[in-house]
Amino acid sequence: MVKYVLTGADGNLGGFAAEFVADNKKPEDEIIFTSYTLSAIPAEKVAGWESKGVKVVAASYDDVDSLKKIFEGAEAIAFISTWLIGEGRRQQARNVIQAAKESNVKRICYTSFVGAGSDKPNDQVPFLPRDHHYVESQIYASGLTYSLQRNWLYQDN
Incomplete structure (x- = not known):
């Protein structure tokens, strides 16, 4: 059994990703979706995911210990970026990376932003990708295997 964790299933991007994962889940996979609070996801959506064998749990990017418990034994985690800007986002990212390392996660997949790959300090x-640039640098330094998805602004937001 392979364990995968998708964070941020309560958001727009995370919700779309969660739907895709739930629809394509293999019976032998253990899939966990997280949300900062379960009340942020409609109950019927949670029930639909659970009917497909997905576990949905609350986890805060602000609580390393809660993340470690969920990440334990995971092959990979998909870290959907938070809506915060500045030090709040950076601290939450450091927490996720720390929890992933301490839980022996093999791969971290991060939803970044176009322009975050700059080699500049x-x-x-530029302002919009700056936090993602910082988070990517923390991921590189972590020693974790990683995948980065650099998104652009979303027309539907």
């Missing part, structure tokens, strides 16, 4: 990166 963080303070010289």
